[in-house]
Amino acid sequence: MLKCNLRILMAEHRIDDITELMKLSGLSRNSINKLYREENVETTKLETLFKLCDTFQCQLSDLIEYQPDQEEAENK
Numbered sequence: 001m002l003k004c005n006l007r008i009l010m011a012e013h014r015i016d017d018i019t020e021l022m023k024l025s026g027l028s029r030n031s032i033n034k035l036y037r038e039e040n041v042e043t044t045k046l047e048t049l050f051k052l053c054d055t056f057q058c059q060l061s062d063l064i065e066y067q068p069d070q071e072e073a074e075n076k
Contacts, residue, residue: 001067002041006032009056009063025055 015021018032025032031048035041041049041064053060 001069003065003067004035004041004044005063005065006035006052009052009058010036013056021055025051027051 010016010021015024018029018036021027021032022029027048031044035044035048035052049060049063052063056063
C-alpha cells in the first residue's frame with residue numbers, strides 16, 4: 001500500500017486548507033481531496049504528485065511512503 005503524507009506536509013508548511021494548496025500548486029480540488037481524505041495514491045497521476053513535490057520543495061519519498069499490507073508482511 002502507498003500512503004500519502006499530504007496532511008503532514010500541509011501542517012509543516014502551515015497551509016491551512018485545500019483552497020490555499022490549490023492556489024499554490026495549480027491542482028484541482030478533486031486531485032487534492034483524493035489524497036488528503038483517502039491518503040490513497042494508487043490511482044493518482046504522477047503529474048499530480050510531481051506538482052505537489054514542487055509546491056512543497058520535497059522529494060517524492062517525503063510525500064509518498066510504501067507500507068506493506070499486513071497480510072503480505074505476515075506471509076513472508
